Amino acid sequence: MTAPTVNAYSSAMERKVVFPAGILQPPYFDMQGDDAANYGAIGAVIGHEIGHQFDDGGSKYDSTGALKNWWTEDDRKKFETRTGCVVDQFNTLDLGDGLHHNGKQVLGEALGDLGGVATAYRAWKRSLAGKPEPTVLDGFTAEQRFFIAFARVWGTQYRPEAMRLQLNTNNHPISKYRANATLQNIPEFQRAFHCKEGDPMTRPAQQQCKLW
Numbered sequence: 001m002t003a004p005t006v007n008a009y010s011s012a013m014e015r016k017v018v019f020p021a022g023i024l025q026p027p028y029f030d031m032q033g034d035d036a037a038n039y040g041a042i043g044a045v046i047g048h049e050i051g052h053q054f055d056d057g058g059s060k061y062d063s064t065g066a067l068k069n070w071w072t073e074d075d076r077k078k079f080e081t082r083t084g085c086v087v088d089q090f091n092t093l094d095l096g097d098g099l100h101h102n103g104k105q106v107l108g109e110a111l112g113d114l115g116g117v118a119t120a121y122r123a124w125k126r127s128l129a130g131k132p133e134p135t136v137l138d139g140f141t142a143e144q145r146f147f148i149a150f151a152r153v154w155g156t157q158y159r160p161e162a163m164r165l166q167l168n169t170n171n172h173p174i175s176k177y178r179a180n181a182t183l184q185n186i187p188e189f190q191r192a193f194h195c196k197e198g199d200p201m202t203r204p205a206q207q208q209c210k211l212w
């Protein structure tokens with residue numbers, strides 16, 4: 001990637017995560033901006049890329065970048081139960097017009113999103129230790145600003161043909177679901193926006209997927 005590229009990537013073989021300068025600007029990151037929004041946006045992107053090192057693909061590489069199993073059988077089994085939850089979630093999401101994701105095809109990216117936002121949230125909370133509670137800004141609590149910043153990253157319009165093409169050929173879920181399907185699994189999001197059981201943004205408790 002070139003310096004002005006607005007993107008990021010992770011390489012399991014080189015054991016590295018890369019963030020070109022282009023992505024280190026609003027709406028991802030603002031030096032003068034609100035911490036909650038920075039953690040929700042670029043923080044979740046950084047968590048996403050680190051997450052790829054431990055997703056269905058990256059977890060099969062060892063610390064030197066060699067394709068070599070270093071997991072116990074028990075851990076791998078539990079990992080597959082947890083990731084199976086995400087496969088089911090994406091397989092069953094109804095996108096209208098008879099369209100669906102292929103859960104296995106988008107699994108690595110969906111895991112990056114789920115692990116990324118959960119890790120960024122914990123990192124943000126840890127950064128607040130010993131500091132005064134963040135105040136309400138523009139009518140939103142800091143928790144709400146964290147999740148709004150996360151979702152804003154995925155504001156996208158598709159033509160129907162582009163959506164079909166992505167569903168059939170791309171390992172990234174449709175942008176809207178990178179925000180919504182991910183947050184349906186996050187109890188901290190539901191608390192921040194007072195979502196109740198049965199609301200569209202709350203998956204039933206026994207179906208909520210959690211990776212890390």
Ligand SMILES: [Zn+2]
Pocket residue numbers: 048052108109112
């Ligand atoms: Zn990714």
